[in-house]
Amino acid sequence: MSQTSAPTAGPVPGLAPELLEQAKGLIAVARGVVLGAGHGVHRSRHLGGGAEFSEYKAYTPGDDLRHVDWKVHGRTEKYVVRRFESDRQTAVHLLLDRSGSMAFGTTGALPASQGGVPAPTSKWDAARTFALALTYVFLRQGDRVGAILADGQGRDLIPVRGGQRQASELAQRAVVAPPAGDANLPGVLEELVIRGRRSVVIVVSDLLSEEDTGLEALAVHRARGREAWVVHVVDPAEISFPYAEPTRFVGLEGAGELSLNPRELARIYREEFAVHLARQERACADAGIKYLRLVTDQPLDEALARFVGERTWG
Amino acid sequence: MGLSWALPWMLGGLALLALPVFAHLTGYREVRTVEFPTLRFLRASEFKVRRRRRLESLLLLLLRGLAVAGVVMLFARPSLTWTATALAGLDPTRTTVVLIDTSASMSASDAGQTVFDEARSEAASLLDGLVDGTLAAVITFDGSAAVVPPGLTAERERLTRALDDLEMGAGRTDLDRALRRARELLRDSAVGSANVFVLSDGTATELPAGLADSWPAEVTVHYHDLLGERRTNRFVTDATVRGGLKRGEGIRVEVEARAVGPRPTRGVPLTLGLEDGVEVVSDLEFDESGEASRSFSLPLPPSGQRRATLTVPTDGVPADDAWPLVLEGDSDLSVLLVSGDGGANPRDDEVWYLEKALQPGPGSPSRIRPRVVKAEELRSIAGGAGDVVFLCNVADPRPLVSELEGFVKRGGGLFISVGARVDPDLYNDALGSLLPADFTEIKTRGRGTFEEAPMGLSLPPMEQDVFRVFRTGGAGVFARVGFGKVMGTAPRLKADSDVLLRYTDGLPALLDRRVGEGRVLVLTSSVDDDWTDLPVRSIFVSLAHQIARSLSGTLLLEGAEGLEVGSRVSLPVPPDLERRAWVTGPDGYEHTLDPGSADAEGRAPFAQTAIPGHYRLFWEDRSGREPDGRLRAVFSVRVPLDESILVPADRDLLLDAVPGLVHHGGGASVAAEEPGKVVRTASLAPAMLLLLALAMLGEVFLAGRRA
CATH class of the missing domain: 2.60.40 (Immunoglobulin-like)
Known part of the structure; x- marks a missing residue:
């Protein structure tokens, strides 16, 4: 396991068998998410990549009809697809918030989605699954993907590379440590070195840091011409606050504890949190950052489809 | 005033007050612990509700404390005890009979409360002041006295409720009857020792008489004059209606009034209101003796009677502010005089005296309009009979018989007088259905003339309509009327017949018979001066009027006024x-x-x-x-005048009339009198229950808000 404050690379050596199984399970789920997203994911292929002709290949279902060479078809009555080779592939930087608040989850008991994707057990579970599914999507279209998993202990860096091994590595890194501490997303984003303009920065977080959620640092990347995304992970209990009996609430990021009667302040809390959500979304819009709210009781494949659709049709 | 507890040891339960305090301090326990990511939003929300929650918590603690304390105190049965003043003479353990004056003078008021209200309130206080089991009764009295149900009883609540239903009357104050009724009640109930309270305004029309020797020695009468010095009133004392203002065309209502007490006595408006809404107002100016007079002149009222009311402004005794009276107006009366003996000149006519008696001539106030016809000229009375027909010495009434029968049966009046022309047999045959008794023969007394006739009339029955007018004079004249001849009648009267007046020898002089709706009067003598000097007697005019009015049913109700x-x-x-x-x-x-x-x-x-x-x-x-x-x-x-004058009953007479009577009220010496003391106790259980219910309601409300 590699979990250091310094950037590291490569598969996790000596991963315990049970964690390895978890990683495999995570990969399977993420693939299920991709499959569940269906048609939209396939249509996204090659978009955003380079456009220099490389070769012909026989048409197979799923290929973009826009790339069918109709002149060849006119001469040979065969369907061939022109393939392009990017002169510069897109570099996708995934920043996963593994802070303590991401451990919160109330949706584990929900039924699986129609595509068979099980409901996430926590916000972190949803975040890593969604990130892994994104990795698959980007890798399939030939992009390079890197990731940083940030928590109170530091950062776990997966350098930007192409190839399916990136997904396996991300899956393994995502299961080695539970969410804990404060992720310090602003610091991570400020230190993120990105070469070239064809880059995508995707922050997957619950944006609950009290001091700085990192949106300002992300806005800097956006200002430099990079595509910036925020996937805002929210548990439905954070919105509806479904508690009634007197309860002692313990903060997940060392914010102390609070004993209260939820019935007395449920209405006010809901109003406060709704304002928070709206404020985050508006801040993203103001900075040109694309915003996707991922409520964990909603199917992840639908969220992925929305993400891909948003990137494709803007 | 003090608080007392029937079960004071139950107050130890107040230690249970520690329960809500304990619950307040420890009762807010979390049922579970939840790790939550958005604690800062909870803190912000909690900050907003913290102040209100603290207030509600304190209030909840207070309400719960009150509820616990309320329950504990309820079990301890709290009561409030205080000493109140009551009428002097109250003995809480002695049988008590309360006599409440309901006469008209009890409507005297001061500051909106009548003396009757005061009496009722004092009666309730007296009853409340008695200890449980003490017998009590309430008697109301004015002109009469009545025991208020349920009579002499220990159920004071029933008596107190009965007090609320009492109503004031408008009669006189018969204190004698009231005391006798109280004595009977005590005697019937075999009660020897008792207190009798008289709650009155001090005015008594009938003072106790003849009780001095028979009043029980163990029964003490406490006479309370509740009105005291507040004796102020203005009222009408008399109203006289006089006619004949000007040629009989107007009436005058002369009013006497009186003022008692210091109220304004000048420019007091007096209103005469008639039943048709007409009102005439004149000011009363009372002289130093408190008397005033005023008269109203009115056009002659239409026929019959008119209701009128004299009204003075509302004052000390509202019950007598209105003085009702009836303005009597003679109704027009049409009379047909059938003369059976015309004579050579008017003076000799059979009905000459009668005509002049009923209508002397122009200027007379009489509203009777006689019309004279001669019998031999009369073939029919249809349409001309008027209200009454006088058939005077008509020789042959047969042509008129059927019409006369119908006339009488429909309500007409028929007067028959006889004379030399009347044949008894012919009359019996023709008018048998109308005559009260059959004629027999003409009887002569003396020489047959009235000058030497020894026979007069017996004293008339004054209760009869026809003769009631002679109550005030003239009755003696009847005996001096002379009769020389009279028509004898059969001793057996016919149906619905009666003898109203007899001669001094016992023969019927005036007979009466009701036929159908009408009436027949028969005078067994003449109405001229052939047989009798009645027409020249002073009573003749009045008698003629009374007969005509009586037969027509328009005789005024004499004696009804006043x-x-x-x-x-x-x-x-x-x-x-x-x-x-x-x-x-x-x-x-x-x-x-x-x-x-x-x-x-x-x-x-x-x-x-x-x-x-x-x-x-x-x-x-x-x-x-x-x-x-x-x-x-x-x-x-x-209202009886004595009730208006408000003269207090003589104290010495009262003391003499009832042995052992204690007179309270009405003087300065009485004001310094030591009032009675009543220890009153009121249970606080209802208040506690209310407090408990309110506390629990508030607790439920607040707990609901918190939940």
Whole structure:
């Protein structure tokens, strides 16, 4: 396991068998998410990549009809697809918030989605699954993907590379440590070195840091011409606050504890949190950052489809 | 005033107050722990509700404490005890009889509360002051005295409730009757020792008399004059209606009034209101003796009777502010005089005296209009009979018989006088259906002339309508009237017949018979001076008028004016039991008269005169043409004058009349009198229950908010 404050690379050596199984399970789920997203994911292929002709290949279902060479078809009555080779592939930087608040989850008991994707057990579970599914999507279209998993202990860096091994590595890194501490997303984003303009920065977080959620640092990347995304992970209990009996609430990021009667302040809390959500979304819009709210009781494949659709049709 | 507890040891339960305090301090326990990511939003929300929650928590603690304390104190049965003043003389353990004056003078008021209200309130205080098990009774009295149900009882709550239902009357104050009733009640209940409280305004029309020797020694009378020095009143003392202002075309109402006490006595408006809404106002100016007079001049009222009311402004005794009276106006009366003996000149005519008696001539106030016809010229009375027909010495009435019968049966009046021309047999044959008795023969007394006739008239029965006018004079003249000849009648009277007047020798002089709706009067002598000197006697004019009015049913109800509340009046009612008769009182209530109770003269007693005002007598026609009845007479009833004058009963006389009587009130010495003391206790359980219910309601409300 590699979990250091310094950037590291490569598969996790000596991963315990049970964690390895978890990683495999995570990969399977993420693939299920991709499959569940269906048609939209396939249509996204090659978009955003380079456009220099490389070769012909026989048409197979799923290929973009826009790339069918109709002149060849006119001469040979065969369907061939022109393939392009990017002169510069897109570099996708995934920043996963593994802070303590991401451990919160109330949706584990929900039924699986129609595509068979099980409901996430926590916000972190949803975040890593969604990130892994994104990795698959980007890798399939030939992009390079890197990731940083940030928590109170530091950062776990997966350098930007192409190839399916990136997904396996991300899956393994995502299961080695539970969410804990404060992720310090602003610091991570400020230190993120990105070469070239064809880059995508995707922050997957619950944006609950009290001091700085990192949106300002992300806005800097956006200002430099990079595509910036925020996937805002929210548990439905954070919105509806479904508690009634007197309860002692313990903060997940060392914010102390609070004993209260939820019935007395449920209405006010809901109003406060709704304002928070709206404020985050508006801040993203103001900075040109694309915003996707991922409520964990909603199917992840639908969220992925929305993400891909948003990137494709803007 | 003090708080006491029936079970004070139960107050130890107040230690349970620690329960809500304990619950308040420890009761807010979390049922579970939840790790939550958005604690800062919870903190912000909690900050907003913290202040309100603290207030609600404290209030909840207070309410719960109150609820616990309320329950504990409820079990301890708290009560409030204090000492109140009551009327002097109260002995909480002695049988008590309270006599409450309900006479008209008890309506005297000061600052909006009548003396009657004060008496009722003091009576309630007296009853409240008695210890449990003490017998008590309430008697109300004015002109009469009545024991208030349930009589002498230890159930004071029933008596107190009965006090609320008492109503004030308008009659006089018969203290004698009230004390006698109290004595009877105690005697019947075998109670030897008792307190009798008289709660009155001090005015007594009838003082106790004859009680000094028979009053029980162990029964103490406490006489409380609740009105004291507040004796202020203005009232009418008399009203006289006089006619003949100017050629008989107007009437004058002369009013006497009196003022008692320091109220304004100048420019006091006096209003004469008539039943048709007309009001005449004149100011009363009371002299130093408190007396005033004023007169109203009015046009002659239309025929019959008119209700009128004299009113002074509301003052000390509201009950006597209105003085009801009846303006009597003769109705126009049309009389047909059938003369059977015309004579050579008018003076010799059979009906000359009668005509002049009924209508002396222009300028006379008489509203009787006689029309004279000679019998031999008369073939029919149809359309000309008027209200009454006088058949005077008509030789042959046969041509008129059938018309006369119909006339009488329909309600007309027929007067028959005889003379030399009357053949008894012919009359018996022709007018047998109308005559009260058959004629026999003409009887001569002395030389047959009135100058030397030894026979006069017996004393007339004054209760009869025809003769009631002679109560005030003239009755003695009847004996001096001379009769030389009279018509004898059969001793057996016919149906519905009666002898109203006899000669001094016992022969019938005036006979009466009711036929159908009408009436027949027969004078067994002449109405001229052939047989009798009656026409030249002073009583003749009045007698002629009374006969005409009586036969026409328009005779005024003599003696009805000036009745006092509680008086008994005799009302003329039809003798026929099939017809309904009733009196409508001032309050609109109909008192049915039982015609069966009428005396021989057809007059029924009526005593339901408890309310001052106008009373109207009705009865139905036999014909059924007026099913709602026709107004027959009006009479008025007023408050007794003694109740208005407010003269307090003489204290010395009271002390002499009732042995051991203690007179409280009405003087400075009495003001310094030590009042009675009453220890009163009120249970606080209802208040505690209310407090408990409110506390629990508040607790439920607040707990609901918190939940």
